[in-house]
Amino acid sequence: MMKEYIINTPQLQSLPKRLSGFFVTIICWIMWGYLLYPIITVINWLRGDYGVINEMRWFGGYKSLLELLEIYIGTLAILGVVWIAWVLLRKLRLQRILPAAEKQVSDKEISLFYHVKTEKIRHFREQKNVTVFFDADGRILDLK
Numbered sequence: 001m002m003k004e005y006i007i008n009t010p011q012l013q014s015l016p017k018r019l020s021g022f023f024v025t026i027i028c029w030i031m032w033g034y035l036l037y038p039i040i041t042v043i044n045w046l047r048g049d050y051g052v053i054n055e056m057r058w059f060g061g062y063k064s065l066l067e068l069l070e071i072y073i074g075t076l077a078i079l080g081v082v083w084i085a086w087v088l089l090r091k092l093r094l095q096r097i098l099p100a101a102e103k104q105v106s107d108k109e110i111s112l113f114y115h116v117k118t119e120k121i122r123h124f125r126e127q128k129n130v131t132v133f134f135d136a137d138g139r140i141l142d143l144k
Helices: 015-047 050-058 061-094 107-114 118-125
Strands: 132-134 140-143
16 A cells, blocks of 8 residues: 655745745744743843843833733743644544545556556555655656
């Protein structure tokens, strides 16, 4: 039985998919920086940075810091719970067997679909390492 492999070819993605992936990455980095900012502020406060000390005094001292830390820890807890729930839901969702996955495909059907000789498929199935060469449209050019 042939295994399915993930082929990483970002050049085959459309421009909107690439842009949306880029913007999601930027948003995630901004969120990461936002979550690290309080830690950096506390470290600078403990080091004796006068700019941070004056800012802390102006915003209410350590009491307001403790309130912000409660919000910060609560935010991290909520993000952790959402992440764990997402992971569990994905795991449950992927356990379903799709009807197409139960279909047995013959070597002849594979060779017709990928335009590769049946003898090559049988030969490379027994190999440990196989290199697949693709064209710009994602079609198989050669197997080595």
